[in-house]
Amino acid sequence: MNRLITVAAAQLGPIQRAEGRDVVVARMVRLLERAHQRGANVVVFPELAFTTFFPRWYVENLDEADGWYEETLPSPATQPLFDAIRRYGLTCYLGYAEIAHEPDENGVLRKRRFNTSVVIAPSGEIVLKYRKVHLPGHKEFSTIRKVQHLEKRYFEVGNLGFPVTRAPVGGVDVNLGMLICNDRRWPESWRELGLQQVELVMLGYNTPAVNQENRGFEAPYQRQFHSQLSIQAGCYQNATFGVGVAKAGNEDGFELMGHSVIVNPQGEVMALASTWDDELIVADCNLAMCELGRSTIFNFAQHRRLEAYQRIATQTGSSAPAVWQPGQCA
Amino acid sequence: MNRLITVAAAQLGPIQRAEGRDVVVARMVRLLERAHQRGANVVVFPELAFTTFFPRWYVENLDEADGWYEETLPSPATQPLFDAIRRYGLTCYLGYAEIAHEPDENGVLRKRRFNTSVVIAPSGEIVLKYRKVHLPGHKEFSTIRKVQHLEKRYFEVGNLGFPVTRAPVGGVDVNLGMLICNDRRWPESWRELGLQQVELVMLGYNTPAVNQENRGFEAPYQRQFHSQLSIQAGCYQNATFGVGVAKAGNEDGFELMGHSVIVNPQGEVMALASTWDDELIVADCNLAMCELGRSTIFNFAQHRRLEAYQRIATQTGSSAPAVWQPGQCA
Numbered sequence: 001m002n003r004l005i006t007v008a009a010a011q012l013g014p015i016q017r018a019e020g021r022d023v024v025v026a027r028m029v030r031l032l033e034r035a036h037q038r039g040a041n042v043v044v045f046p047e048l049a050f051t052t053f054f055p056r057w058y059v060e061n062l063d064e065a066d067g068w069y070e071e072t073l074p075s076p077a078t079q080p081l082f083d084a085i086r087r088y089g090l091t092c093y094l095g096y097a098e099i100a101h102e103p104d105e106n107g108v109l110r111k112r113r114f115n116t117s118v119v120i121a122p123s124g125e126i127v128l129k130y131r132k133v134h135l136p137g138h139k140e141f142s143t144i145r146k147v148q149h150l151e152k153r154y155f156e157v158g159n160l161g162f163p164v165t166r167a168p169v170g171g172v173d174v175n176l177g178m179l180i181c182n183d184r185r186w187p188e189s190w191r192e193l194g195l196q197q198v199e200l201v202m203l204g205y206n207t208p209a210v211n212q213e214n215r216g217f218e219a220p221y222q223r224q225f226h227s228q229l230s231i232q233a234g235c236y237q238n239a240t241f242g243v244g245v246a247k248a249g250n251e252d253g254f255e256l257m258g259h260s261v262i263v264n265p266q267g268e269v270m271a272l273a274s275t276w277d278d279e280l281i282v283a284d285c286n287l288a289m290c291e292l293g294r295s296t297i298f299n300f301a302q303h304r305r306l307e308a309y310q311r312i313a314t315q316t317g318s319s320a321p322a323v324w325q326p327g328q329c330a
Numbered sequence: 331m332n333r334l335i336t337v338a339a340a341q342l343g344p345i346q347r348a349e350g351r352d353v354v355v356a357r358m359v360r361l362l363e364r365a366h367q368r369g370a371n372v373v374v375f376p377e378l379a380f381t382t383f384f385p386r387w388y389v390e391n392l393d394e395a396d397g398w399y400e401e402t403l404p405s406p407a408t409q410p411l412f413d414a415i416r417r418y419g420l421t422c423y424l425g426y427a428e429i430a431h432e433p434d435e436n437g438v439l440r441k442r443r444f445n446t447s448v449v450i451a452p453s454g455e456i457v458l459k460y461r462k463v464h465l466p467g468h469k470e471f472s473t474i475r476k477v478q479h480l481e482k483r484y485f486e487v488g489n490l491g492f493p494v495t496r497a498p499v500g501g502v503d504v505n506l507g508m509l510i511c512n513d514r515r516w517p518e519s520w521r522e523l524g525l526q527q528v529e530l531v532m533l534g535y536n537t538p539a540v541n542q543e544n545r546g547f548e549a550p551y552q553r554q555f556h557s558q559l560s561i562q563a564g565c566y567q568n569a570t571f572g573v574g575v576a577k578a579g580n581e582d583g584f585e586l587m588g589h590s591v592i593v594n595p596q597g598e599v600m601a602l603a604s605t606w607d608d609e610l611i612v613a614d615c616n617l618a619m620c621e622l623g624r625s626t627i628f629n630f631a632q633h634r635r636l637e638a639y640q641r642i643a644t645q646t647g648s649s650a651p652a653v654w655q656p657g658q659c660a
Contacts, residue, residue, distance in 0.1 A: 301647025
């Protein structure tokens with residue numbers, strides 16, 4: 001039985017450090033309007049969609065950075081986005097910097113910071129929340145980098161796992177999951193979602209166009225290749241649709257790659273952005289396509305072998321292998 | 331510091347059911363000679379390299395199938411291959427059907443069958459043995475398939491994990507790991523090797539050119555795409571070189587895909603076979619390239635989060651997610 005939904009990736013062009021939420025939210029509302037015109041049921045925005053990619057800027061005291069975070073969603077500044085979601089009857093994925101006043105692992109109420117995404121229902125209600133698990137970069141100011149990447153400073157590691165929920169999208173019940181940016185490079189993220197029968201993985205990203213640590217081994221064009229490779233493999237190996245959405249372009253002199261993409265459960269690209277600016281790409285996704293992989297080659301119940309996977313869940317870093325000695329393997 | 335080895339993929343064309351090991355071994359010896367002429371240090375052969383892909387043929391009683399297995403390696407029939415390995419000073423990966431007389435999980439000595447691969451040193455000694463973990467297909471005769479795929483009948487699930495060892499290859503110490511065929515589609519296999527700092531993943535395959543279970547959703551060209559996508563992603567996400575080697579062509583009316591491939595730690599194709607016959611492809615691999623990913627974006631110790639991976643090692647099959655109820659996620 002066909003189960004058709006129309007999916008839109010709403011890529012955002014650059015947001016300069018000095019720009020306010022009002023400008024950004026107005027741009028996002030225009031993209032929602034355009035998505036409605038194109039017949040979309042669900043719209044995916046980037047990671048940290050309301051601000052510049054601020055982890056490139058160092059602050060000594062995190063409290064000075066509160067202006068980049070949301071304490072409530074919606075807020076007066078972001079309310080027009082929620083109004084548009086309701087007006088057009090859209091489901092929406094949105095990434096933002098979250099301040100949460102909640103107990104830490106020791107039960108002490110604290111002001112905590114996460115790199116967060118939510119799924120918003122057409123009613124404006126939050127359906128599902130995810131907090132980024134794989135924070136790239138570093139915590140302290142790096143004297144050897146030309147550009148900082150301080151996600152480990154600005155955010156705690158996400159503490160909500162990789163949740164999936166079944167919720168209506170344009171009249172079709174869909175198993176919805178989320179990732180954020182660097183999560184997409186980690187097959188563990190995709191598999192956690194796949195084990196919950198995810199059918200649509202929504203993920204936003206802010207990816208610098210040049211790898212600052214390339215050491216001469218990574219050409220700039222490989223940044224797009226690696227992003228797409230990871231999304232395509234994640235979709236194929238978990239029999240799911242995927243939508244990767246960039247914030248792109250030149251922010252205060254620093255370039256972010258674009259190449260937002262919609263991928264099907266065969267791992268094939270269905271739509272690809274071609275600018276580094278605000279751009280909408282749309283694809284019709286027949287969720288029945290998820291059944292093939294899930295019930296045959298990637299029928300997990302039939303083929304997965306937990307006894308062989310124990311390093312994955314018990315060993316964080318890699319360890320050097322034993323050195324072979326002649327006569328060892330008889 | 332550059333650490334250069336020359337890697338060869340020795341693709342085999344078809345082997346008919348009636349053909350003997352003498353014919354196949356002679357073809358393999360010619361490929362080793364050619365690899366020596368091309369300056370190779372290590373040569374990778376396919377899965378089940380000595381016989382036709384026999385899991386397509388049903389037998390009622392497995393003992394009737396013993397002729398497709400090796401009880402010893404080398405045997406008189408396969409000795410010429412080992413002689414050539416020693417003559418040319420090559421390291422070699424080889425897949426074969428193994429009969430082992432060893433205790434089962436209950437401690438009872440039995441005749442056991444595995445889909446196995448080994449790394450052979452230039453001395454002819456076995457360096458490392460692996461037994462295929464991800465057996466595709468089915469155990470009983472399928473009345474709905476045009477071609478059987480009886481790997482779950484012919485083999486037990488591998489019981490050696492995913493071993494990695496550090497051994498000399500052409501004067502360079504290399505962290506060597508192995509996969510077999512369907513293993514390459516499972517990111518768990520690659521990650522188990524990556525957690526042991528693998529630098530060269532050798533894998534052979536016999537992959538039917540058409541997915542018998544495609545249900546109209548998978549075109550034949552996607553078979554190659556999926557194989558390559560899985561190998562490229564596995565290499566990139568674990569910062570390793572990979573060599574995937576096919577048995578290819580028409581065996582008794584049934585086509586196997588070719589497209590043997592050598593991939594670098596950036597996930598890029600370095601060499602690709604272009605026939606469905608005996609064919610050698612060669613690439614110079616600088617193992618220093620493995621350092622970039624391993625020490626930056628895929629520095630596992632810095633970035634992996636075990637607490638978020640627990641489903642992977644505790645839940646075999648997938649489970650349906652909870653259905654969202656309005657008001658649930660406040």
